[in-house]
Amino acid sequence: MAHSGPKTPHPDTLAVHAGQSPDPATGSRAVPIYQTASYVFPDTDTAAALFNMETPGHVYSRLSNPTVAVFEERIASLEDGVGAIATASGQAALHLAIVTLMGRGGHIVASSSLYGGSHNLLAYTLPRFGIETTFVASRDMAAWRRAIRPDTRLLFAETVGNPSVDVLDVPSVSELARENAIPLLVDATVSTPSLGRSLHQGADLVMHSATKFLSGHGVVIGGVLVDGGRFDWLASGKFPTLTQPYEGFHGMVFAEESTASAFLLRARREGLRDFGACMAPMTAFQILQGLETLPLRMARHIGNTSKVVAFLAAQKEVARVHHPDLAAHPDHALAKKLYPAGCSAILAFELVGGRDAGRRFIEALTLFSHLANIGDAKSLVIHPASTTHFRMDDAALAAAGITPGTVRLSIGLEHPDDLIEDLARGLRASQRN
Amino acid sequence: MQFIVEGYPAYAYTGGRAFDPKLAPLVFIHGAAFDHSVWQWQSRYFAHHGYAVLAVDLPGHGRSPGAVRATIEDWARWVAAFLEAAELEKVALVGHSMGSLIALETALAHGARLSKLVLVGTATPMPVGDAFMAAALERSPAALDMEAVWGHSRNAQLLQSPVPGTTLLGASRSLNERSTPGALHAALQACNTYRPSMQALRALRVPTLVLAGRRDQMTQFKAGKALAAEIPGAKLVALDAGHSMMSEAPRQTLDALKEFLGG
Numbered sequence: 130m131a132h133s134g135p136k137t138p139h140p141d142t143l144a145v146h147a148g149q150s151p152d153p154a155t156g157s158r159a160v161p162i163y164q165t166a167s168y169v170f171p172d173t174d175t176a177a178a179l180f181n182m183e184t185p186g187h188v189y190s191r192l193s194n195p196t197v198a199v200f201e202e203r204i205a206s207l208e209d210g211v212g213a214i215a216t217a218s219g220q221a222a223l224h225l226a227i228v229t230l231m232g233r234g235g236h237i238v239a240s241s242s243l244y245g246g247s248h249n250l251l252a253y254t255l256p257r258f259g260i261e262t263t264f265v266a267s268r269d270m271a272a273w274r275r276a277i278r279p280d281t282r283l284l285f286a287e288t289v290g291n292p293s294v295d296v297l298d299v300p301s302v303s304e305l306a307r308e309n310a311i312p313l314l315v316d317a318t319v320s321t322p323s324l325g326r327s328l329h330q331g332a333d334l335v336m337h338s339a340t341k342f343l344s345g346h347g348v349v350i351g352g353v354l355v356d357g358g359r360f361d362w363l364a365s366g367k368f369p370t371l372t373q374p375y376e377g378f379h380g381m382v383f384a385e386e387s388t389a390s391a392f393l394l395r396a397r398r399e400g401l402r403d404f405g406a407c408m409a410p411m412t413a414f415q416i417l418q419g420l421e422t423l424p425l426r427m428a429r430h431i432g433n434t435s436k437v438v439a440f441l442a443a444q445k446e447v448a449r450v451h452h453p454d455l456a457a458h459p460d461h462a463l464a465k466k467l468y469p470a471g472c473s474a475i476l477a478f479e480l481v482g483g484r485d486a487g488r489r490f491i492e493a494l495t496l497f498s499h500l501a502n503i504g505d506a507k508s509l510v511i512h513p514a515s516t517t518h519f520r521m522d523d524a525a526l527a528a529a530g531i532t533p534g535t536v537r538l539s540i541g542l543e544h545p546d547d548l549i550e551d552l553a554r555g556l557r558a559s560q561r562n
Numbered sequence: 563m564q565f566i567v568e569g570y571p572a573y574a575y576t577g578g579r580a581f582d583p584k585l586a587p588l589v590f591i592h593g594a595a596f597d598h599s600v601w602q603w604q605s606r607y608f609a610h611h612g613y614a615v616l617a618v619d620l621p622g623h624g625r626s627p628g629a630v631r632a633t634i635e636d637w638a639r640w641v642a643a644f645l646e647a648a649e650l651e652k653v654a655l656v657g658h659s660m661g662s663l664i665a666l667e668t669a670l671a672h673g674a675r676l677s678k679l680v681l682v683g684t685a686t687p688m689p690v691g692d693a694f695m696a697a698a699l700e701r702s703p704a705a706l707d708m709e710a711v712w713g714h715s716r717n718a719q720l721l722q723s724p725v726p727g728t729t730l731l732g733a734s735r736s737l738n739e740r741s742t743p744g745a746l747h748a749a750l751q752a753c754n755t756y757r758p759s760m761q762a763l764r765a766l767r768v769p770t771l772v773l774a775g776r777r778d779q780m781t782q783f784k785a786g787k788a789l790a791a792e793i794p795g796a797k798l799v800a801l802d803a804g805h806s807m808m809s810e811a812p813r814q815t816l817d818a819l820k821e822f823l824g825g
Contacts, residue, residue: 132697134707138719146720148729182578183607185725185812198726206719211732358736363625385575386606388599388624389736390728397727 140207140323141424148202162414163195181379182386182398192401196410200417204343204353207322207423208335211358212393214401215351215413219318219338220246221406222352223285226314226334228404229396230368231282233259238276240267240286241528242295244338245517247316248525251285266528267295268459273302277309282367284311288327289319289468291503292477292513292537293451293530296460296467303331310365318342318504319475323427325468328357334392341504342474345419345426349412354396358389371395377403426506429542431471436545437538437552441478446486446556451530452476474540475503477513483534486559487512490536493558496543496551508541508548563616565647572644573625574598574616577609585614586677587650588823591641592617593659593683594749595709595741597624599733600658603812604819611825613654618644620661622742630748634660634756638667645675654823656680658808659713659781660749663688663756669770670762678823679766682773682815683805685785686763688753695754698747705746710734715777715804724812734806763792770796771822773807773815780805797822 138146152161168187170176178184187193197215205213216222227237239251241264251262265272267286277284284306286297299315306313312333320327321342327335337343339351362371362384371391374380378398384391401407419426438452453464453472464472480486491499497510501517511517514533518526526532540548563581565572574589575598588608590601598605598617609615621628621640631637641664645653654677657665662684669679694712697705710731715721718730738746770793774786783800790798799818803811819825 132693132700132702132704134697134704135711137707137711138717143719148720148722150720150722178607178610181606181610182603183610184603184816187726193726195726199722201727202723202729205727205729205732209732210729211736212725212728214727358732359739361740379578381578386578386599387602387733388597388740389733393727 143203143206144423145421147206148199160196160199160414160417163410165194166190190410191405191407192397194410194413197408197413200408200413200420201353203417203420204322204337205355208355209326209328210335210355211389213353213355214393214396215339215353215408217352217406217408218350219316219336219340219352220250222336222354223247223250223316225396225400225404225406226336226354227255227260227283229370229392229400230312231260231370234280235260235282236278236280237262237283237285238273238281239264239284240290240297241265241525242267242290242293242530243287244291244316245520249520264528267297270298270301270305273305277305277311281309282311284313285316287316287319288325289473289475290529291319291475292535294453294458294460294473294476295530296453296464296472298463299327299330299332299467303333306333310367312360319473320468321423321427323424324431324470324472328355328359330467333357333360339416340502342427342430343420343423344416345422345504345506346415347502347505347507349415351408351412351416356390356393360392362391375399426542427474428470430474430540433542433545433548434474434476434540435471437540437548438476440549440552444556446481446560448479448481448534450476450478475537476540477535477537479532479534480536480559482559484514487534487536489561490555490559493555494551495554496547497538497555503539505539506542508543509539511537513537565644567640567644567647570621570628571626572618572621572628572647574618575601575605577605577615577617579609581616582614583649585612587653588613588615589645589650589653589655590615590617591655591657591661591664592620592623593661594753595623595738595746597737599624599737600806600808604808604816607816608819608823608825613825616648622745630742630745632748632752634663634667634752635671637664637752638671641665641668642672642675651675652677654678654680656682656819658682659684659805660688660753663753666758667756669766669768670758673766673768676768679768679770680773680819680822681770681786681789683775683778683781683786683807684772684789685781686756686758686789688756688781690750690754695747695750698750701743706735706738709738709746712779713805714779714810715775716779718804718810725809730806730810733809760792764794766793771818772796772798773801773818774798775801775803775805775807775810777803778805
């Protein structure tokens with residue numbers, strides 16, 4: 130028998146309202162910018178209770194801030210998690226997740242198809258602190274399984290990788306994570322909760338670079354880490370940071386203190402407190418301005434992308450287009466299943482003529498901006514081999530699906546005909562000697 | 563910390579401080595398919611303000627193994643056995659939702675053990691609709707939605723949480739999902755069928771506080787008010803919150819408890 134639960138607000142409504150009651154101090158309908166470092170304690174007993182987590186509230190804006198909290202609660206609602214922590218950048222969110230779960234001796238299995246910055250952190254920087262990563266091809270389930278070791282504490286991948294737009298099989302990888310009693314963290318920057326809720330697909334933790342689609346305007350740097358609250362840290366037995374007393378907070382056992390939010394509690398009480406990569410209130414306010422229109426924008430991004438993909442796929446100057454809209458893409462069926470409304474406003478293609486053709490193409494464009502970002506209202510273009518992924522050697526590049534002639538596009542909100550006209554001009558220029 | 567109750571380990575959270583039996587005992591009982599952590603803020607506060615706090619995980623919930631009980635009377639017998647195992651006398655007993663019925667029945671059947679009684683989000687009878695019962699029986703996700711949505715103020719998904727960066731409904735779903743298969747249905751059944759003796763209610767001599775949420779969708783405010791009126795000398799405090807007032811209005815809930823219990 131099918132049971133229908135009570136009616137709950139749709140994501141479009143959550144995007145506009147979740148996490149914000151009209152300001153109790155002023156009645157302000159818009160989210161106020163609480164531009165303050167600290168908060169006055171009404172009395173000494175309350176001060177002590179706030180410090181000792183006997184009562185909730187704000188103490189210092191590195192730990193929490195009312196404006197930042199609205200953003201955290203809104204994205205947590207959109208993802209359907211128990212809560213979130215906003216961070217100074219997407220990189221800070223990834224770092225916070227890792228250091229909350231493990232220390233020296235920890236091991237991560239990650240997709241090889243990652244944003245270059247994430248790859249740097251995992252491949253070069255964290256080993257210096259005793260945390261190792263094994264990279265696997267994201268579609269190779271046998272490789273994921275083989276790479277898991279007794280000391281593995283996290284599986285990590287992007288829901289939709291760039292530049293070759295490989296779609297992570299979140300249900301299968303999360304099943305593997307469950308079998309091994311370790312969590313799956315996904316970077317859902319490209320898919321956003323508007324196209325698919327990773328926690329519903331099986332992920333345990335979700336992070337975003339909020340600089341991208343969540344904001345949509347490209348004016349701030351920010352990140353966020355969302356906890357689904359479903360992972361059983363106690364049963365796993367692999368996470369002493371959450372299940373053993375923490376001397377840095379009066380012997381608190383986070384999984385005892387809060388069954389559902391142990392991870393977020395430690396991430397905030399240790400990670401934000403000690404590493405300090407918090408989000409500024411003005412940044413949260415600016416992200417919220419974008420977040421309100423996320424569902425509207427994603428629909429337009431996806432609609433424009435479909436038109437651009439169809440155009441490029443028909444051009445003789447284009448050797449290959451990487452986007453799951455195309456039946457030839459290896460994730461065509463998976464993308465339809467996990468992201469029925471479309472999965473990516475990012476696409477890549479290979480020009481006939483390789484690196485030189487790529488240079489002429491980019492320099493002939495007038496509407497697309499040549500820069501290192503994605504998820505802007507403006508359409509963007511970049512040549513990954515010489516920019517975002519330049520630290521990777523040829524083998525790592527190949528593993529990430531990148532060739533010297535690969536061009537990545539992030540499709541914005543302009544009129545699609547104007548985008549196609551600009552691309553047509555670039556394609557013609559690419560073949561001139 | 564752990565006790566052995568009726569042959570099974572029973573876990574209770576001590577509020578982040580070692581349990582000191584010399585202090586005034588204060589025991590918290592959670593509701594259907596939840597655990598001790600619903601009392602996160604209140605238990606930690608009182609543990610640091612002169613009380614020996616035990617926020618229990620009922621059998622089959624949280625960290626306590628064992629079978630879920632079928633009736634409120636069975637649960638109350640377990641609570642009495644727990645108090646016996648913990649060697650506690652003159653306990654202040656605080657219960658939420660199903661836990662409020664367990665606390666009430668403990669007071670009616672084992673009143674000599676209690677010093678004070680607090681009923682949070684309560685009603686007698688506590689009827690449960692057929693749709694909720696059927697969804698819980700089949701362990702449908704809809705049952706968790708019903709518990710989460712009706713267990714808070716209307717449109718709580720849209721409200722700012724008193725705990726920065728957390729969602730009000732998320733923890734409810736998370737705890738319910740972790741509960742033993744069948745725990746939610748058994749609890750709803752127990753709530754639905756419990757009928758305390760009105761005569762015994764009117765003879766209750768334990769000082770009682772009823773904390774009722776004006777926006778409670780699960781146990782309506784008027785039901786809490788009516789129950790308070792039946793218990794001699796019971797005090798009623800109204801909070802501007804839904805059923806889960808410990809998380810929806812943690813400071814106001816704490817203030818009401820402090821006023822009544824002292825602390």
